[in-house]
Amino acid sequence: MSEDVWLSDDQQRAWVRFISVVERLPGVLDTQLQHDADLTHFDYFTLAMLSEAPNRTLRMTELAAVTNASLPRLSHVVSRLEKRGFIERTPCPGDRRATNAQLTDSGWEKVGATAPGHVGTVRDYVIDPLDEQDVADLHRIMGKILGKLDPENRLRVQR
Known part of the structure; x- marks a missing residue:
């Protein structure tokens, strides 16, 4: 096997740190949201993406794209949030085959009440340890x- 297949020492150290963050951060975010708001991070992310959409409404396929979820996973989460009164599903007026997800007033209030604690956790664990250049580097x-x-920007995050 060729030598260039393996990571250099610097690359290996960076990779291990990256994986450590990828593995630990979701648990930190979930723990705070479960404790403070009885939501998973994915529940909150789903509500937050709807809160930022025009009329607080997205087609389920678009919501799946912006939350990086499969339609079956999203449908399960939306069903759970619908039972709690945070989301309402309605037929899409322009396409009878499609379904819209809309944030209810109760869902809007939940996002507003939950956001400060979530932002505090994101700041504490991700943003505050960095300086402005680090934040710019992280974004880049x-x-x-x-x-x-x-590569096709299906997640819609590369704005």
């Missing part, structure tokens, strides 16, 4: 990685 680096993972 994540853009490069997302460009490779999502």
